[in-house]
Amino acid sequence: MKASQLFFPTLREVPKEAELTSHQLLVRGGFVRGVAAGVYSYLPLGWRVHEKIAQIVREEANAFGGQELHMPVLVPKELLDETGRSGVPVLFALKDRNQRDFFLGFTHEEVVTDIVRSSVNSWKHMPLYLYQIQTKERDEPRPRGGLIRGREFTMFDGYSFDSNEADLDRIYRANYRAYENVFRRCGLEYLAVEADPGAIGGSENHEFMVLTDSGEDTVLRCDSCDYAANAERAEVPASSSGPCVGELLGSYTVSTPGAHTIDEVCALMNVGPGSLIKTIICLAGGKPMAALVRGDRELNLPKFARLVQAKQVDLADAATVVRVTGAPVGFAGPVGLAEAVPIYADNELNDGNTYIVGANENDAHAVNVAAGRDYAVTAWGDIRTAVAGDACPRCANGHLTEARGIEVGHIFKLGTKYSSDMNAQFQNEMGQKLPIIMGCYGLGVSRTMAAAVEAHNDANGIAWPISIAPFEVAIIVAASKDETQQSAGAELYRALKAAGVDALFDDREDRTGVKFKDMELIGVPIQVIVGKGLAEGLVELGLRGQARESVPVGDAARAVTDLVAGERAKLARLEQPWT
Numbered sequence: 001m002k003a004s005q006l007f008f009p010t011l012r013e014v015p016k017e018a019e020l021t022s023h024q025l026l027v028r029g030g031f032v033r034g035v036a037a038g039v040y041s042y043l044p045l046g047w048r049v050h051e052k053i054a055q056i057v058r059e060e061a062n063a064f065g066g067q068e069l070h071m072p073v074l075v076p077k078e079l080l081d082e083t084g085r086s087g088v089p090v091l092f093a094l095k096d097r098n099q100r101d102f103f104l105g106f107t108h109e110e111v112v113t114d115i116v117r118s119s120v121n122s123w124k125h126m127p128l129y130l131y132q133i134q135t136k137e138r139d140e141p142r143p144r145g146g147l148i149r150g151r152e153f154t155m156f157d158g159y160s161f162d163s164n165e166a167d168l169d170r171i172y173r174a175n176y177r178a179y180e181n182v183f184r185r186c187g188l189e190y191l192a193v194e195a196d197p198g199a200i201g202g203s204e205n206h207e208f209m210v211l212t213d214s215g216e217d218t219v220l221r222c223d224s225c226d227y228a229a230n231a232e233r234a235e236v237p238a239s240s241s242g243p244c245v246g247e248l249l250g251s252y253t254v255s256t257p258g259a260h261t262i263d264e265v266c267a268l269m270n271v272g273p274g275s276l277i278k279t280i281i282c283l284a285g286g287k288p289m290a291a292l293v294r295g296d297r298e299l300n301l302p303k304f305a306r307l308v309q310a311k312q313v314d315l316a317d318a319a320t321v322v323r324v325t326g327a328p329v330g331f332a333g334p335v336g337l338a339e340a341v342p343i344y345a346d347n348e349l350n351d352g353n354t355y356i357v358g359a360n361e362n363d364a365h366a367v368n369v370a371a372g373r374d375y376a377v378t379a380w381g382d383i384r385t386a387v388a389g390d391a392c393p394r395c396a397n398g399h400l401t402e403a404r405g406i407e408v409g410h411i412f413k414l415g416t417k418y419s420s421d422m423n424a425q426f427q428n429e430m431g432q433k434l435p436i437i438m439g440c441y442g443l444g445v446s447r448t449m450a451a452a453v454e455a456h457n458d459a460n461g462i463a464w465p466i467s468i469a470p471f472e473v474a475i476i477v478a479a480s481k482d483e484t485q486q487s488a489g490a491e492l493y494r495a496l497k498a499a500g501v502d503a504l505f506d507d508r509e510d511r512t513g514v515k516f517k518d519m520e521l522i523g524v525p526i527q528v529i530v531g532k533g534l535a536e537g538l539v540e541l542g543l544r545g546q547a548r549e550s551v552p553v554g555d556a557a558r559a560v561t562d563l564v565a566g567e568r569a570k571l572a573r574l575e576q577p578w579t
């Protein structure tokens with residue numbers, strides 16, 4: 001491609017609505033343009049990157065038997081009614097001219113299951129793995145961050161159909177490995193973490209995170225084994241210390257006027273937050289209950305919901321708190337609640353120590369309060385959010401460390417949730433009718449593009465890994481009016497094209513400085529400068545942002561091809577996926 005013919009409107013100014021680096025650089029580099037909040041056009045450069053990522057994903061899915069199909073964006077409401085998902089808040093809903101209800105597809109479990117149930121009815125038809133790379137629409141409440149969280153985005157979504165758990169497990173592992181290869185090949189440092197299945201349901205699932213300091217997700221990983229989990233999900237091992245056998249001091253109440261928060265109580269009593277217990281009144285299915293965590297910890301609602309076997313647990317409203325505790329908000333404690341509710345406590349508090357708790361009366365706290373003696377615990381459990389420094393739940397000596405990441409993929413073992421709801425059945429070898437066992441596998445193509453920019457950029461622009469760069473090599477002619485330079489550049493460009501190198505020939509009649517700045521901004525990984533040195537038969541060659549070396553113009557094509565091959569090889573697939 002010649003830069004003189006390429007449409008890439010670069011900007012010198014940072015777009016004012018863009019907060020994230022990736023958003024700023026993709027707009028400034030002429031990769032994307034905003035159309036509406038969370039909706040973008042891909043300009044030619046952006047689409048080149050997008051398609052390179054999509055092709056890597058496609059190759060990895062095909063490598064283990066995936067078959068590509070393409071489903072519609074428009075989805076009839078009846079299909080989502082079958083699984084009860086027509087009420088999902090992020091759905092874009094519309095009516096056709098006959099007042100029939102439709103949605104814009106936000107994920108395609110129902111559509112693909114509908115296809116499969118009408119034609120797959122025997123164990124002999126499986127395993128089956130179908131996928132698409134397609135536009136998804138979600139009416140996010142706060143679209144932000146450019147391509148990181150848009151309302152319209154491109155996703156790879158794969159769906160597996162199996163007759164037994166072993167096959168599901170095999171295809172799940174194959175996907176896991178394919179995702180690893182995708183991110184390796186895209187030049188991204190990633191981490192697969194255990195995650196909360198959330199609304200989609202199912203059993204085992206993993207999120208794939210691109211690790212970068214600007215990531216909005218916190219992940220915790222062990223410093224000694226390979227345990228890694230989303231911070232929301234990470235388990236905390238039960239403390240080994242049992243109930244205290246020593247003598248405990250008796251409890252008493254102190255006046256704490258105006259001290260509603262942990263910080264206020266700490267300041268007033270001159271203690272650390274670890275000496276306090278937070279008593280949190282929650283509602284599970286309308287039923288009030290109390291959750292206790294140490295003062296410096298956060299209650300983890302999904303964990304708490306699992307402990308109490310509720311679908312969902314919410315924090316109680318102020319009126320409920322006042323009714324249950326008999327005190328204003330801020331003075332709740334496990335002793336002397338106005339209403340007898342079950343009390344669940346985090347494992348960490350089962351250490352035999354006494355704690356400071358709210359006294360369930362205005363402006364008062366109780367000191368030296370001991371579980372078992374002063375109040376009864378309905379059940380102990382892991383209900384707090386893990387933090388860096390916690391012991392590893394999997395190995396004996398490890399501790400968790402924190403990293404920031406951007407979620408770019410999520411794979412789930414769905415089991416039979418969707419096939420049962422939609423009556424997608426098959427006959428097994430014994431002639432029994434059973435629901436098909438499913439898995440689903442999502443990978444954000446557009447988000448991976450933005451994550452790559454977040455992970456690879458500098459003050460001058462984007463530093464794309466060569467596998468997903470819009471071009472592999474930029475040939476910059478320094479003096480555009482110099483015929484000799486132009487023709488040497490053109491010749492090198494032809495030679496590189498013939499050698500299968502994706503090159504951009506910057507033949508524009510612009511100042512050299514402008515051309516350098518543009519190539520740095522759009523992040524072409526290898527640069528060749530055809531400039532003054534040509535008088536001595538030399539051109540300059542180097543990686544973006546690094547020192548350049550002079551090579552004889554006659555050797556330039558081979559030297560560039562070798563450099564490209566070396567850079568490509570660094571991002572090659574490291575292991576063959578399962579076949």
Ligand SMILES: [Zn+2]
Pocket residue numbers: 222223224225226227392393394395396398399
């Ligand atoms: Zn560990």
